[in-house]
Amino acid sequence: MQIRFTKMQGAGNDFIVLDETQGRLGLSPAQYRFLADRHFGVGADQILSVRAPAPQAAAEGIDFEYVIHNADGGEVEQCGNGARCFARFVRDQGLTTKDSIRVQTRAGVIAPRLTADGRVTVDMGLPRFAPEQVPFDASGLTPTPQHQGEKWPLTLDGIAPEAHVSIAIASMGNPHAVLLVDDVDTAPVAAWGPLIEHHARFPARVNAGFLQIVDRAQVRLRVYERGAGETLACGTGACAAVVSGIRLGLLDGLVDVHTRGGRLSIAWAGGASDPVFLTGPATTVFEGQIELPDLL
Numbered sequence: 001m002q003i004r005f006t007k008m009q010g011a012g013n014d015f016i017v018l019d020e021t022q023g024r025l026g027l028s029p030a031q032y033r034f035l036a037d038r039h040f041g042v043g044a045d046q047i048l049s050v051r052a053p054a055p056q057a058a059a060e061g062i063d064f065e066y067v068i069h070n071a072d073g074g075e076v077e078q079c080g081n082g083a084r085c086f087a088r089f090v091r092d093q094g095l096t097t098k099d100s101i102r103v104q105t106r107a108g109v110i111a112p113r114l115t116a117d118g119r120v121t122v123d124m125g126l127p128r129f130a131p132e133q134v135p136f137d138a139s140g141l142t143p144t145p146q147h148q149g150e151k152w153p154l155t156l157d158g159i160a161p162e163a164h165v166s167i168a169i170a171s172m173g174n175p176h177a178v179l180l181v182d183d184v185d186t187a188p189v190a191a192w193g194p195l196i197e198h199h200a201r202f203p204a205r206v207n208a209g210f211l212q213i214v215d216r217a218q219v220r221l222r223v224y225e226r227g228a229g230e231t232l233a234c235g236t237g238a239c240a241a242v243v244s245g246i247r248l249g250l251l252d253g254l255v256d257v258h259t260r261g262g263r264l265s266i267a268w269a270g271g272a273s274d275p276v277f278l279t280g281p282a283t284t285v286f287e288g289q290i291e292l293p294d295l296l
């Protein structure tokens with residue numbers, strides 16, 4: 001099957017974008033894996049599908065449906081850098097004339113907006129912190145005394161025998177674990193990332209963020225992503241890291257997140273009904289077509 005695609009990137013997190021507004025391609029997980037493969041396919045961290053909204057959703061003002069698959073072929077709930085590229089794609093392809101759209105994802109409705117400076121700001125919805133919302137199995141763990149409720153830093157066993165790994169957990173529709181580190185450049189991302197991703201306390205696996213706090217408005221972040229490995233940037237990871245830092249009293253409400261692929265900005269007022277706003281770049285790299293093997 002010959003398919004057309006657009007290659008895009010947001011702060012170095014790279015995507016294959018498929019226009020399925022005229023009909024679904026019906027790809028298998030193996031075909032998603034093939035597309036994402038950097039040697040045998042096109043190469044990407046995630047594959048983004050642009051689809052028309054369901055009739056009921058359209059009637060409620062939803063412009064598009066947004067479906068995300070990781071490089072490992074698994075469908076996931078949310079992708080923040082991808083949301084910015086999604087908005088750029090539908091505008092550039094003439095699928096909408098709007099600069100501000102509402103998009104249905106598996107994790108709820110998000111609202112990307114193209115801004116005058118060429119970046120994209122996305123209302124990513126509400127962060128969630130309760131273990132059952134992440135999901136995280138907190139059985140047998142007790143919150144550390146200095147933190148109340150779900151703010152507790154959690155101690156993961158089986159990651160580093162010589163040290164307890166203390167994490168915060170958050171969901172942006174997809175699951176995140178955040179560790180505080182002194183220096184992201186020397187953080188054990190390659191060693192600990194896979195152990196955290198597959199830790200038994202995360203039944204849906206997890207994205208592992210390694211957060212270095214520079215000051216109350218600047219952080220550095222590396223993320224070992226579920227289903228993709230370390231990426232140059234992770235939008236939902238940046239959201240999860242900043243809201244965790246704000247809840248722990250370590251960050252202010254507007255933070256620049258410096259990733260290996262570029263700068264993202266996160267804004268969160270800190271209330272339970274306050275959405276998280278993600279701002280950053282969205283760039284089209286090239287358009288192409290590829291013969292897709294019939295892989296089941």
Ligand SMILES: N[C@H](CCC[C@H](N)C(=O)O)C(=O)O
Pocket residue numbers: 013045046070076077078079080081082174175207225226227228231233234235236237
């Ligand atoms: N790996 C993530 C999905 C992509 C998230 C990331 N690329 C972003 O920009 O938010 C997960 O399995 O939840």
